[in-house]
Amino acid sequence: MKNDPILFALAMLAVVACSAPVGESAEAPAELGYQVYTIRENLSDSSNIYAALGQTGEMGFTLAESFGWNPMDNKFLGISGASWKSMLHDHGQTSISGHYMPFELLGNEVKAIDTAIIPGMLDAAAAMGQHWVIVPWMMPEWRNEAGAAEVATFVNALGRQANARGMRAGYHNHDFEFLTAMADGRTMYDYLLAHCPRELVDFEMDLYWVSKAGHDPLTWFAQHPGRFVLWHVKDMDPIDSVLQVPVGQGQIDWLRIFAAREQAGMQHYFLEQDECQAGQTAMECLKASSEYGKAALQPAVAVKPE
Numbered sequence: 001m002k003n004d005p006i007l008f009a010l011a012m013l014a015v016v017a018c019s020a021p022v023g024e025s026a027e028a029p030a031e032l033g034y035q036v037y038t039i040r041e042n043l044s045d046s047s048n049i050y051a052a053l054g055q056t057g058e059m060g061f062t063l064a065e066s067f068g069w070n071p072m073d074n075k076f077l078g079i080s081g082a083s084w085k086s087m088l089h090d091h092g093q094t095s096i097s098g099h100y101m102p103f104e105l106l107g108n109e110v111k112a113i114d115t116a117i118i119p120g121m122l123d124a125a126a127a128m129g130q131h132w133v134i135v136p137w138m139m140p141e142w143r144n145e146a147g148a149a150e151v152a153t154f155v156n157a158l159g160r161q162a163n164a165r166g167m168r169a170g171y172h173n174h175d176f177e178f179l180t181a182m183a184d185g186r187t188m189y190d191y192l193l194a195h196c197p198r199e200l201v202d203f204e205m206d207l208y209w210v211s212k213a214g215h216d217p218l219t220w221f222a223q224h225p226g227r228f229v230l231w232h233v234k235d236m237d238p239i240d241s242v243l244q245v246p247v248g249q250g251q252i253d254w255l256r257i258f259a260a261r262e263q264a265g266m267q268h269y270f271l272e273q274d275e276c277q278a279g280q281t282a283m284e285c286l287k288a289s290s291e292y293g294k295a296a297l298q299p300a301v302a303v304k305p306e
Contacts (some may be wrong), residue, residue, distance in 0.1 A: 033062070036064050036066055049079065063091060118158050130166055173208065247293065248289070
Protein backbone atom coordinates (compact mmCIF):
# COMPACT_ATOMS: atom_id res chain seq x y z
CA MET A 1 0.00 0.00 0.00
CA LYS A 2 2.83 2.42 0.77
CA ASN A 3 4.01 2.08 -2.81
CA ASP A 4 0.64 3.30 -4.10
CA PRO A 5 0.23 6.95 -3.08
CA ILE A 6 -3.51 7.01 -3.85
CA LEU A 7 -4.32 3.95 -1.75
CA PHE A 8 -1.97 5.09 0.98
CA ALA A 9 -3.52 8.54 1.21
CA LEU A 10 -7.04 7.10 1.20
CA ALA A 11 -6.13 4.67 3.96
CA MET A 12 -4.52 7.43 5.98
CA LEU A 13 -7.60 9.63 5.68
CA ALA A 14 -10.17 6.85 6.08
CA VAL A 15 -9.93 7.27 9.83
CA VAL A 16 -10.88 10.91 9.52
CA ALA A 17 -14.66 11.48 9.48
CA CYS A 18 -12.58 12.92 6.82
CA SER A 19 -8.54 35.37 7.59
CA ALA A 20 -10.43 38.23 7.90
CA PRO A 21 -10.31 40.45 10.98
CA VAL A 22 -12.91 39.88 13.69
CA GLY A 23 -16.41 40.64 12.49
CA GLU A 24 -15.43 41.05 8.84
CA SER A 25 -17.41 38.94 6.41
CA ALA A 26 -17.09 38.48 2.69
CA GLU A 27 -18.57 41.27 0.61
CA ALA A 28 -20.06 38.79 -1.87
CA PRO A 29 -22.28 35.85 -0.86
CA ALA A 30 -20.38 32.67 -0.08
CA GLU A 31 -20.05 30.27 -2.99
CA LEU A 32 -21.46 26.75 -2.95
CA GLY A 33 -18.68 24.48 -1.69
CA TYR A 34 -18.15 20.82 -0.85
CA GLN A 35 -15.54 18.71 0.93
CA VAL A 36 -14.02 16.30 -1.60
CA TYR A 37 -13.81 13.58 1.08
CA THR A 38 -17.54 13.07 0.53
CA ILE A 39 -16.93 11.48 -2.88
CA ARG A 40 -13.72 9.58 -2.06
CA GLU A 41 -15.19 6.38 -3.54
CA ASN A 42 -15.04 8.12 -6.94
CA LEU A 43 -11.36 9.11 -6.69
CA SER A 44 -9.45 5.92 -7.47
CA ASP A 45 -7.33 7.40 -10.28
CA SER A 46 -6.84 10.60 -12.25
CA SER A 47 -9.43 9.78 -14.91
CA ASN A 48 -12.08 8.99 -12.30
CA ILE A 49 -11.17 12.14 -10.38
CA TYR A 50 -11.59 14.23 -13.53
CA ALA A 51 -14.99 12.68 -14.23
CA ALA A 52 -16.09 13.15 -10.62
CA LEU A 53 -15.17 16.83 -10.71
CA GLY A 54 -17.25 17.12 -13.85
CA GLN A 55 -20.24 15.77 -11.95
CA THR A 56 -19.78 18.11 -9.00
CA GLY A 57 -19.36 21.03 -11.36
CA GLU A 58 -22.68 20.15 -12.97
CA MET A 59 -24.26 20.23 -9.49
CA GLY A 60 -23.33 23.90 -9.21
CA PHE A 61 -20.34 23.66 -6.90
CA THR A 62 -17.65 26.29 -7.41
CA LEU A 63 -15.53 25.58 -4.30
CA ALA A 64 -13.87 22.26 -3.44
CA GLU A 65 -12.08 21.62 -0.16
CA SER A 66 -9.28 19.06 -0.54
CA PHE A 67 -8.16 16.10 1.56
CA GLY A 68 -5.62 13.33 1.08
CA TRP A 69 -2.38 15.30 1.25
CA ASN A 70 0.57 12.95 1.74
CA PRO A 71 3.73 14.47 3.25
CA MET A 72 5.79 11.67 1.70
CA ASP A 73 5.25 12.93 -1.86
CA ASN A 74 3.58 16.31 -1.17
CA LYS A 75 0.66 15.32 -3.38
CA PHE A 76 -3.08 14.86 -2.96
CA LEU A 77 -4.12 11.25 -3.63
CA GLY A 78 -0.97 10.92 -5.73
CA ILE A 79 -1.70 14.00 -7.84
CA SER A 80 0.08 17.34 -7.58
CA GLY A 81 -1.67 20.45 -6.35
CA ALA A 82 -1.07 22.14 -9.71
CA SER A 83 -2.82 19.26 -11.51
CA TRP A 84 -5.74 19.40 -9.10
CA LYS A 85 -6.00 23.15 -9.67
CA SER A 86 -6.12 22.60 -13.42
CA MET A 87 -8.73 19.84 -13.20
CA LEU A 88 -10.90 21.92 -10.89
CA HIS A 89 -10.59 24.92 -13.20
CA ASP A 90 -11.79 22.80 -16.13
CA HIS A 91 -15.02 22.22 -14.21
CA GLY A 92 -15.61 25.75 -12.91
CA GLN A 93 -14.17 25.15 -9.46
CA THR A 94 -11.36 26.37 -7.24
CA SER A 95 -9.97 25.15 -3.93
CA ILE A 96 -9.47 27.75 -1.24
CA SER A 97 -8.87 25.35 1.65
CA GLY A 98 -7.68 21.84 2.40
CA HIS A 99 -7.25 19.32 5.21
CA TYR A 100 -3.69 18.35 6.08
CA MET A 101 -2.86 15.52 8.50
CA PRO A 102 0.52 15.39 10.24
CA PHE A 103 1.51 11.72 10.66
CA GLU A 104 1.94 12.11 14.41
CA LEU A 105 -1.79 12.72 14.87
CA LEU A 106 -2.47 9.31 13.33
CA GLY A 107 -0.32 7.58 15.95
CA ASN A 108 -1.13 6.41 19.46
CA GLU A 109 1.59 8.39 21.24
CA VAL A 110 1.37 12.06 22.19
CA LYS A 111 4.60 13.76 21.15
CA ALA A 112 5.83 16.90 19.45
CA ILE A 113 4.55 17.27 15.89
CA ASP A 114 7.38 17.81 13.44
CA THR A 115 7.16 21.39 12.15
CA ALA A 116 9.62 20.57 9.36
CA ILE A 117 6.64 19.45 7.25
CA ILE A 118 5.07 22.93 7.30
CA PRO A 119 6.93 24.46 4.32
CA GLY A 120 5.99 21.50 2.11
CA MET A 121 2.42 21.64 3.37
CA LEU A 122 2.18 25.32 2.45
CA ASP A 123 3.86 24.71 -0.91
CA ALA A 124 1.25 22.06 -1.74
CA ALA A 125 -1.58 24.35 -0.68
CA ALA A 126 -0.17 27.25 -2.69
CA ALA A 127 0.12 25.04 -5.78
CA MET A 128 -3.61 24.36 -5.53
CA GLY A 129 -4.36 28.03 -4.91
CA GLN A 130 -5.53 27.51 -1.34
CA HIS A 131 -5.68 30.17 1.38
CA TRP A 132 -6.52 27.96 4.39
CA VAL A 133 -4.44 24.99 5.56
CA ILE A 134 -6.44 23.06 8.14
CA VAL A 135 -5.55 20.37 10.67
CA PRO A 136 -8.67 18.19 10.88
CA TRP A 137 -8.37 15.34 13.38
CA MET A 138 -6.43 13.42 16.02
CA MET A 139 -6.40 9.83 17.29
CA PRO A 140 -8.17 9.02 20.60
CA GLU A 141 -4.84 8.87 22.46
CA TRP A 142 -4.37 12.57 21.68
CA ARG A 143 -7.71 13.67 23.10
CA ASN A 144 -6.44 15.03 26.40
CA GLU A 145 -4.70 18.14 27.67
CA ALA A 146 -1.22 16.98 26.65
CA GLY A 147 -2.43 16.20 23.15
CA ALA A 148 -4.30 19.47 22.87
CA ALA A 149 -1.16 21.35 23.92
CA GLU A 150 0.91 19.69 21.18
CA VAL A 151 -1.77 20.34 18.58
CA ALA A 152 -2.00 24.00 19.61
CA THR A 153 1.78 24.37 19.42
CA PHE A 154 1.86 22.92 15.92
CA VAL A 155 -1.14 24.83 14.59
CA ASN A 156 0.29 28.09 15.95
CA ALA A 157 3.61 27.37 14.20
CA LEU A 158 1.66 26.63 11.04
CA GLY A 159 -0.19 29.91 11.51
CA ARG A 160 2.98 31.94 11.80
CA GLN A 161 4.45 30.47 8.62
CA ALA A 162 1.12 30.69 6.79
CA ASN A 163 0.69 34.35 7.71
CA ALA A 164 4.15 35.10 6.35
CA ARG A 165 2.97 33.76 2.98
CA GLY A 166 -0.40 35.51 3.00
CA MET A 167 -2.21 32.30 3.97
CA ARG A 168 -4.07 31.10 7.06
CA ALA A 169 -3.91 28.09 9.38
CA GLY A 170 -7.07 26.47 10.67
CA TYR A 171 -8.41 23.75 12.95
CA HIS A 172 -11.42 21.56 12.17
CA ASN A 173 -13.47 19.94 14.94
CA HIS A 174 -15.34 16.70 15.50
CA ASP A 175 -17.47 15.94 18.57
CA PHE A 176 -14.69 14.79 20.90
CA GLU A 177 -13.39 18.33 21.43
CA PHE A 178 -16.68 19.13 23.18
CA LEU A 179 -16.78 15.92 25.20
CA THR A 180 -13.19 15.97 26.53
CA ALA A 181 -12.62 17.89 29.76
CA MET A 182 -9.36 19.66 30.60
CA ALA A 183 -7.93 19.96 34.12
CA ASP A 184 -9.92 23.15 34.77
CA GLY A 185 -13.17 21.57 33.60
CA ARG A 186 -13.33 23.36 30.29
CA THR A 187 -13.65 21.44 27.04
CA MET A 188 -10.83 20.73 24.63
CA TYR A 189 -12.49 23.15 22.22
CA ASP A 190 -12.28 25.89 24.87
CA TYR A 191 -8.62 25.03 25.30
CA LEU A 192 -7.82 25.23 21.60
CA LEU A 193 -9.66 28.51 21.17
CA ALA A 194 -7.78 29.96 24.13
CA HIS A 195 -4.35 28.69 23.09
CA CYS A 196 -4.60 29.33 19.33
CA PRO A 197 -4.81 33.14 19.05
CA ARG A 198 -7.03 34.63 16.40
CA GLU A 199 -4.13 36.40 14.73
CA LEU A 200 -2.62 32.98 13.96
CA VAL A 201 -5.46 30.47 13.65
CA ASP A 202 -8.96 30.37 12.20
CA PHE A 203 -11.50 27.69 13.12
CA GLU A 204 -13.52 25.61 10.69
CA MET A 205 -16.63 24.61 12.60
CA ASP A 206 -18.21 21.30 11.65
CA LEU A 207 -21.79 22.06 12.61
CA TYR A 208 -22.93 18.44 12.58
CA TRP A 209 -20.33 17.37 15.13
CA VAL A 210 -21.07 20.36 17.37
CA SER A 211 -24.76 19.46 17.31
CA LYS A 212 -24.08 15.77 17.85
CA ALA A 213 -22.08 16.66 20.97
CA GLY A 214 -25.19 18.41 22.32
CA HIS A 215 -23.92 21.96 21.85
CA ASP A 216 -25.58 24.91 20.15
CA PRO A 217 -23.30 26.50 17.52
CA LEU A 218 -24.86 29.89 18.21
CA THR A 219 -23.57 29.79 21.79
CA TRP A 220 -20.02 29.40 20.49
CA PHE A 221 -20.55 32.17 17.93
CA ALA A 222 -21.62 34.51 20.73
CA GLN A 223 -18.69 33.56 22.96
CA HIS A 224 -16.06 33.78 20.21
CA PRO A 225 -17.36 36.14 17.52
CA GLY A 226 -15.51 36.19 14.25
CA ARG A 227 -13.48 33.01 14.80
CA PHE A 228 -15.43 30.50 12.73
CA VAL A 229 -14.60 31.66 9.23
CA LEU A 230 -15.22 28.28 7.57
CA TRP A 231 -18.08 25.86 8.16
CA HIS A 232 -18.78 22.22 7.40
CA VAL A 233 -22.46 21.70 6.72
CA LYS A 234 -23.80 18.17 7.04
CA ASP A 235 -27.06 16.92 8.47
CA MET A 236 -28.20 14.54 11.20
CA ASP A 237 -30.78 11.82 10.67
CA PRO A 238 -34.08 12.87 12.31
CA ILE A 239 -34.21 9.66 14.37
CA ASP A 240 -30.64 8.43 14.79
CA SER A 241 -28.09 11.19 15.42
CA VAL A 242 -25.22 8.84 14.58
CA LEU A 243 -26.39 8.66 10.97
CA GLN A 244 -25.84 11.42 8.44
CA VAL A 245 -28.27 12.37 5.69
CA PRO A 246 -28.10 14.85 2.81
CA VAL A 247 -28.22 18.44 4.00
CA GLY A 248 -31.81 19.61 4.40
CA GLN A 249 -33.19 16.12 5.09
CA GLY A 250 -32.22 16.00 8.77
CA GLN A 251 -32.94 17.67 12.07
CA ILE A 252 -30.52 20.62 12.06
CA ASP A 253 -32.14 24.05 11.64
CA TRP A 254 -29.83 25.46 8.98
CA LEU A 255 -31.60 28.75 8.44
CA ARG A 256 -31.30 29.56 12.16
CA ILE A 257 -27.56 28.87 12.03
CA PHE A 258 -27.00 30.75 8.76
CA ALA A 259 -28.81 33.77 10.19
CA ALA A 260 -25.92 34.04 12.70
CA ARG A 261 -23.17 33.73 10.09
CA GLU A 262 -21.99 37.34 10.45
CA GLN A 263 -21.41 36.96 14.18
CA ALA A 264 -19.57 33.70 13.53
CA GLY A 265 -17.40 35.40 10.91
CA MET A 266 -18.31 32.81 8.28
CA GLN A 267 -16.77 33.46 4.87
CA HIS A 268 -17.21 30.07 3.19
CA TYR A 269 -19.01 26.80 3.83
CA PHE A 270 -18.64 23.27 2.51
CA LEU A 271 -21.35 20.64 2.21
CA GLU A 272 -20.17 17.23 3.35
CA GLN A 273 -21.36 13.74 4.23
CA ASP A 274 -18.96 11.30 5.83
CA GLU A 275 -21.09 8.24 5.11
CA CYS A 276 -24.23 7.59 3.07
CA GLN A 277 -26.88 5.19 4.23
CA ALA A 278 -27.39 1.86 2.49
CA GLY A 279 -28.56 2.07 -1.08
CA GLN A 280 -27.22 5.60 -1.69
CA THR A 281 -24.05 6.53 -3.50
CA ALA A 282 -21.88 9.43 -2.41
CA MET A 283 -22.69 11.33 -5.61
CA GLU A 284 -26.41 10.87 -5.03
CA CYS A 285 -26.09 12.19 -1.49
CA LEU A 286 -23.97 15.16 -2.57
CA LYS A 287 -26.42 16.01 -5.36
CA ALA A 288 -29.31 16.05 -2.88
CA SER A 289 -27.29 18.31 -0.58
CA SER A 290 -26.40 20.61 -3.47
CA GLU A 291 -30.06 20.99 -4.40
CA TYR A 292 -30.90 22.09 -0.86
CA GLY A 293 -27.88 24.36 -0.84
CA LYS A 294 -28.97 26.12 -4.00
CA ALA A 295 -32.61 26.34 -2.92
CA ALA A 296 -32.16 27.41 0.70
CA LEU A 297 -28.59 28.18 1.77
CA GLN A 298 -27.46 30.29 -1.17
CA PRO A 299 -30.50 32.58 -0.89
CA ALA A 300 -29.81 32.79 2.86
CA VAL A 301 -26.22 33.96 2.44
CA ALA A 302 -27.30 36.43 -0.24
CA VAL A 303 -29.30 38.35 2.38
CA LYS A 304 -27.25 40.50 4.75
CA PRO A 305 -28.07 39.69 8.40
CA GLU A 306 -29.87 42.43 10.31
